[in-house]
Amino acid sequence: LGGPFKALAISLDVTLEARPDLADVQRKLVGKPAPDFALAPLSGPAVGKLADVRGHVAIVDFWATWCGPCAMAMPHLVALGHKYKELRIIGISDEDTADITKYAADHGIDYTIARDVDDVVTGHYLVTGLPTLVIIDKAGTVRALHVGAGDFDAIEAEVQQLLK
Numbered sequence: 398l399g400g401p402f403k404a405l406a407i408s409l410d411v412t413l414e415a416r417p418d419l420a421d422v423q424r425k426l427v428g429k430p431a432p433d434f435a436l437a438p439l440s441g442p443a444v445g446k447l448a449d450v451r452g453h454v455a456i457v458d459f460w461a462t463w464c465g466p467c468a469m470a471m472p473h474l475v476a477l478g479h480k481y482k483e484l485r486i487i488g489i490s491d492e493d494t495a496d497i498t499k500y501a502a503d504h505g506i507d508y509t510i511a512r513d514v515d516d517v518v519t520g521h522y523l524v525t526g527l528p529t530l531v532i533i534d535k536a537g538t539v540r541a542l543h544v545g546a547g548d549f550d551a552i553e554a555e556v557q558q559l560l561k
Contacts, residue, residue: 459488526544
């Protein structure tokens with residue numbers, strides 16, 4: 398680099414950790430209180446706080462616009478939300494606001510969509526893959542965690558059981 402710019406060398410020490418496996422993530426979350434969060438909703442019902450859904454069964458969906466399995470899961474989540482009026486669904490993405498809202502509008506996503514700007518909530522939920530679906534009971538306890546497009550018959554059965 399010439400002129401007013403000078404080359405700058407930075408030395409970093411980086412320690413890589415193994416990516417946690419699904420069984421490890423489940424052990425850390427399932428059966429424990431769901432990590433609380435407060436995010437501004439971008440579309441759908443104005444529910445951006447986990448506290449807003451206490452007393453209801455909830456699914457928290459970590460997703461991205463570029464994620465094929467997420468696109469496969471979303472119509473199932475919309476259908477579950479329509480079938481079970483007492484179910485609350487919150488979709489969380491870390492992408493650009495305009496991209497998230499356009500995707501939700503273009504794909505008929507009518508449940509709450511919120512943005513996790515710095516992946517803080519994503520980190521608290523130990524998300525290792527997309528989509529990650531976290532099922533939370535009426536008391537706020539994580540009851541199930543699914544990574545990938547999932548078996549929606551099993552997910553619906555879990556929701557039905559928790560709604561009783």
